[in-house]
Amino acid sequence: MPDMTKSQSGTAVDTAVDAVAPPTEVDTAPAAGPVSQGKPRSLWGDAWFELRHRPLFWVSAVLLVLLLSIAMFPGLFSGADPKDGDLTNHFLTKPELTHFFQADWFGYDGQGRSIYARVIYGTRASIMVGVGVTVVVTLFGGLLGMLAGYFGGWIDSIVSRIVDIFFGLPFLLGSMVVLNAFTERKVYVVIAALAFLGWTTIARVMRSSVITAKQADYVTAARALGAGTNRILFRHVLPNALAPTIVVATISLGAYISAEATLSYLGLGLADPTISWGIDISSAKDAIRDNPHVMLFPAGMLSLTVFAFITLGDAVRDALDPKLR
Secondary structure, three states, X not given: OHHHHHHHHHHHHHHHHHHHOOOOOOEOOOOOOOOOOOOXXXXXXXXXXXXXXXXXXXXXXXXXXXXXXXXXXHHHOXXXXXXXXXXXXXXXXXXXXXXXXXXXXXXXXXXXXXXXHHHHHHHHHHHHHHHHHHHHHHHHHHHXXXXXXXXXXXXXXXXXXXXXXXXXXXXXXXXXHHHOOOOOOOHHHHHHHHHHHHOHHHHHHHHHHHHHHHOOHHHHHHHHOXXXXXXXXHHHHHHHHHHHHHHHHHHHHHHHHHHHHHHHHOOOOOOOOOOOHHHHHHHOHHHOOOOOHHHHHHHHHHHHHHHHHHHHHHHHHHHHOHHHO
8 A cells, every 4th residue: 555655646746747847848939930729839849940941951951961871872973993093094184074973073183093982982981970079079078068067066066177177178189199199090089089079068068058957947846846856857957958069069060070181181080091081182282283173072072061060050050049030
């Protein structure tokens, strides 16, 4: 009988908490446009409604779908071997359109390798680094920021001082020092080096968001009704603190891709036999006067990728922040 009473009491508390607090997200005022007669849109539903009406979102989304397709299935976009060099094709100065999607569309580099094939196959490494770093820093920095913001006290003090220390280290310089310690720099090594210094921004953003969310009325009501820490943190606080973190992570993804290309250009990032846009840009720097196309195509692909991610991040930011509408 005591067990049954305890079970019924716990169920009553859970039901009351669910009735007071929003299930997962903070409700916001509906966006401009037709207002439905049903349930008000949540934050994420309202954001999706805004995104669907933004041309830049669809431009960036189409570009990203194309880039992800290239990264996952490069063989569908190029039939040439990016590592196969033929010195008879040494610095073909004028790219030819006679064979669309073939080896000579962009011309050849100094080792007679197809520039088009290398641009296509280089997409995978660059996007893997960008996505990998973003996932690591979001999980690690987000976790530390969430704990610091929710519990406060000595936990917040320790995490904040660690963040301050890492913030004092220059991002690229620190990454160079870390990468210089490795003789074989593969994709996972570059991801670890960039994530080692890149998590601090996410931690600060998540900490601020959690501090704001935990002061909301529905969190106070849930705590008063006896909800546990885990329930409050993961069911009520975290879902309502994710929006700023997602925005920062999306915008930062393009910056991480650019950082990888910079490190590879300096000879401290990815190295052969890995195919990377930064490596190709570095190998083309001595021939830029006579054969600018050797650098133009990998640099253009890099710029297009960074543009797509940053544009997507801007669109998501504008959709999630009602003040910017």
